[in-house]
Amino acid sequence: MxxxxxxxxxxxxxxxxAGCSVFKAPSSKKDESSENAAAKEEEKKGDFTAYDEVITEKAQTDSGLFIIHKVEENYYFELPDTLLEREILLVSRISGLTPNLSFGGAGMKARSQQVIRFQRKDKQILLRHVSYTNVADMEQPIYQSVKNNNFEPVIQSFKIQTIAEDSSTVVIEADDFFTSDIPLISALNDSQRKKFKVKRLDGSRSFVQHMRSYPKNVEVRHVLTYEADAPPADAEAGTLSLEMNQSMIVLPDExxxxxxxxxxxxxxxxxxxxxxxxxxxxxxxxxxxxxxxxxxxxxxxxxxxxxxxxxxxxxxxxxxxxxxxxxxxxxxxxxxxxxxxxxxxxxxxxxxxxxxxxxxxxxxxxxxxxxxxxxxxxxxxxxxxxxxxxxxxxxxxxxxxxxxxxxxxxxxxxxxxxxxxxxxxxxxxxxxxxxxxxxxxxxxxxxxxxxxxxxxxxxxxxxxxxxxxxxx
Ligand SMILES: [Zn+2]
Structure with missing residues (x-):
């Protein structure tokens, strides 16, 4: 042949x-440091629920890039301070596909890869979306303009549930993020939503299957269920369920x-x-x-x-x-x-x-x-x-x-x-x-x-x- x-x-x-090795996408790390210091001061006053009241003895824990806890039905991320602001690659794949959904298959990416970062804002953790369209060396004055003109969208805000005793980690509840209709991790694009007459995502029929933490990455497997008038298969069900796999991989240090x-x-x-x-x-x-x-x-x-x-x-x-x-x-x-x-x-x-x-x-x-x-x-x-x-x-x-x-x-x-x-x-x-x-x-x-x-x-x-x- x-x-x-x-x-x-x-x-x-x-x-x-994309960006390059020397130059950085705009980050607001420097601005956050003083706020973080203030937030840490607050913590000393015991504003948060005690750690062991959130992460109880029943917790099943998996350590890696960050710690994952499953406490009864709920999943928690325990994020170390050192991971905040780090750039993390987010790869969304459809692991459980329904027939006729698209020209693809189980394992296909739901969208092109994205970059995210977790960022602390007082008593919240923000999930920001990072773009590498425009970059500059952080040490140069022009970096400030790049930053101001490429403000990172806030994808989700998580309330800090508790903190480690030495304040080196913060704990957020993660289920909502994976059972809500969030475009960055969703299974469907706009044209598919129109084509299959998707009305809404049903959070009560969406759930986390499992989460696993590895040294460089965290894998989350979850099911998203949509109400749809014209689903690609099982028309009588009026429902479209897809299993997603979200990979969060920290970008190489070097x-x-x-x-x-x-x-x-x-x-x-x-x-x-x-x-x-x-x-x-x-x-x-x-x-x-x-x-x-x-x-x-x-x-x-x-x-x-x-x-x-x-x-x-x-x-x-x-x-x-x-x-x-x-x-x-x-x-x-x-x-x-x-x-x-x-x-x-x-x-x-x-x-x-x-x-x-x-x-x-x-x-x-x-x-x-x-x-x-x-x-x-x-x-x-x-x-x-x-x-x-x-x-x-x-x-x-x-x-x-x-x-x-x-x-x-x-x-x-x-x-x-x-x-x-x-x-x-x-x-x-x-x-x-x-x-x-x-x-x-x-x-x-x-x-x-x-x-x-x-x-x-x-x-x-x-x-x-x-x-x-x-x-x-
Ligand atoms: Zn080819």
Whole structure:
């Protein structure tokens, strides 16, 4: 099969407006510090309910990026002071999908990735939405203007329920946020609401399934139920329920050194206006999206020897993947090893079967620490290769490829139509397992390529009005 036939596969671009490693999106941290000091003074007066009256002995506690408590029916976030103001990536995925909702599948992102921060305001914690459209160096006077002109929307206000004895953490109740109709984490966009005649979100039928805290991320699984006159399935029910997975991942302490985009080399990229650049205009920077590979042995790498990266790119197969296709999907992933060898890395990208419960009890395909090829059973004939990246630098942090079972039908059609005249093997309604396996391997490699930051291999690309115009 010729490579260009695959151009028909849809891709999901995670191109977002972004910032860079040195320059920051506007934050109001400095302004808050005096208010926080005042608030802490208040705390000494015992204005808050005692900690053990809120987080009682019945609490089930999970520690990580921040602490999660489940006390009977309620969930609480215990946020350390050190996490306040930190930029956190929010990735909203639909983990439980209803038929005919959209051109997607379980594991698909409900919207492009967002950045949030928790911020203290007296006795409240605010959840702010952070934009990386406009940035500047915090030390420069112009930063103040960037800040004033990019005021961060307040998504939610949480009342502080209690504080730790040493005032190092604050506790907020989290259920309401995940059972209310909040656009930033909702399952539906405006056009879907219109199409399915959604009247409202029913909080009484929306609930948190579970929350888990890991060292770098917190995962929240919740169900949102909407009243709808024309739901995409089960019309009689007048109801649309979707299961969501919200990943909150703290951005790396040390941002990766970004690489400037060059129109002559095709990469997905991120853009930002950087007002700290001492240019006589609103200067736009563009960085490519890429994984950060660091050689284990830097000296050997410098000598031109093949070395392993400190942290290889690992793709897991979905536990739902049929056994017969697993070897081919894994081959498609590891086919990229050769490309990395040309860049001096061996075993840079590795395919793995889903771990058993004993091997890794925390494994979850939605967990942002794991890149997974999600296996989706809908009639859609496609595959998609999106990724999650650090909006400051373009560093790809994770990726979940969406793999539709029915892509095999598309592959059969293509291969038959394009090669059957000269290829007896293709003159069948059903292909042999080996042949279909090779076609699957080819699409797996294609989608992995997208998640490495590569768009289609156009003849060349021309930037025009901020969009790629393609010529083949
Ligand atoms: Zn593609």
């Amino acid at each position: 010729k490579k260009n036939s695959i151009y028909f596969l849809t891709i999901v671009l995670s191109i977002l407006i 941002p990766m050194m970004p690489r400037l985009a060059d129109n002559r080399v095709g990469y997905f990229s991120i853009e930002q206006y950087d007002y700290g650049m001492n240019k006589q205009k609103a200067f736009q920077r563009e960085y490519i999206t890429k994984w950060q590979l660091v050689p284990k042995d830097k000296e050997a790498y410098a000598r031109g020897e093949l070395v392993e990266p400190v942290k290889p790119i690992v793709y897991y197969l979905d536990p739902a993947t049929p056994m017969e296709w697993r070897p081919y999907l894994k081959q498609g992933i590891e086919d990229w090893q050769k490309a990395f060898e040309n860049a001096g890395f061996k075993n840079a990208i590795i395919a793995k079967d889903p771990p058993s419960e004993e091997e890794d009890p925390e494994f979850s395909p939605e967990d942002v620490r794991y890149s997974v090829i999600r296996y989706i059973t809908t009639p859609i004939q496609n595959a998609q290769g999106p990724h999650v990246h650090d909006p400051r630098t373009g560093e790809i942090l994770e990726s979940d490829i969406l793999w539709y079972h029915n892509v095999m039908n598309l592959l059969r059609n293509w291969y038959l139509v394009q090669t059957a005249a000269a290829n007896p093997e293709a003159r069948n309604v059903e292909f042999s397992e080996e042949l279909m396996g090779q076609l699957i391997r080819f699409v797996a490699a294609h989608e992995v390529g997208h998640t490495l930051g590569l768009p289609h291999n156009w003849g060349y690309q021309l930037r025009l009005s901020g969009r790629f115009i393609a010529f083949t």
